[in-house]
Amino acid sequence: MNKNQIYNKLAKCKGDLSDDNMDIYTMNLGVDNLITNFEYSVKSDNTGDITAKIASLKEGSQQSDANISRAASYVQNEMDCVQKEIGQEEAATKAAAAALIKAIKTSIMGD
Numbered sequence: 001m002n003k004n005q006i007y008n009k010l011a012k013c014k015g016d017l018s019d020d021n022m023d024i025y026t027m028n029l030g031v032d033n034l035i036t037n038f039e040y041s042v043k044s045d046n047t048g049d050i051t052a053k054i055a056s057l058k059e060g061s062q063q064s065d066a067n068i069s070r071a072a073s074y075v076q077n078e079m080d081c082v083q084k085e086i087g088q089e090e091a092a093t094k095a096a097a098a099a100l101i102k103a104i105k106t107s108i109m110g111d
Helices: 003-018 023-041 048-055 066-109
Strands: none
Touching: 003 066, 023 048
């Protein structure tokens, strides 16, 4: 796998860490629906504790999760390192090509 492929794979991972494609929203909506159905189905005034427990099943957003934020930061650091390596390799390739062209010109034309 070349460095550009590595960079692209890291970028995809970082994107996956920050974008849940509405999955968390969908799960939390399901929890809200469960609470609504529970409150509708159970004819009691004492459902507060149970609905609170059900509500605690909701997931927070990915952006507010410290572990996910640290992972995204780590992936970004890796992306920066790979990008730097790509730049260094490109510079080295250009320098080698320039040196080769100069050597060819010198051998053809002389000093």
